[in-house]
Amino acid sequence: MAAPAAAPITEGRTASSAMIWSALAIVYVVWGSTYLGIRVVVEAEMPPMLSMAARFLVAGTLLALILGLKSGWRRLRITRREAFGAAVVGLLLLAFGNGAVAIAEQTVPSGLAALLVAATPL
Secondary structure, eight states: OOOOSSOEEETTEEOOHHHHHHHHHHHHHHHHHHHHHHHHHHHTTOOHHHHHHHHHHHHHHHHHHHHHHHHOGGGGOOOHHHHHHHHHHHHHIIIIIIHHHHHHTTTSOHHHHHHHHHTTTO
């Protein structure tokens, strides 16, 4: 049985190859600009860990606000176990993910930091 030519988006519609490549290009540009943004913040003399904490706080607040307004505030309810899991992952991501990159970008160019992070799965 042959695989479909394009990924399904919604019932009756499929994504074209151009749409898929465009989405991938946008992800690369936006995700790659993260390291340039970190560099700008670090050069502005804001402490690296504080700047990453502020970034995640603003992003989380915006996402919660959008979800609450669009789908209702009850969608934001989570159990204690879910909150604990999210807190652990968030702390690890902040401290060992972007936090460590922010500390490193005090001495390493942002392009090199982005390249090293991108090569991590290899």
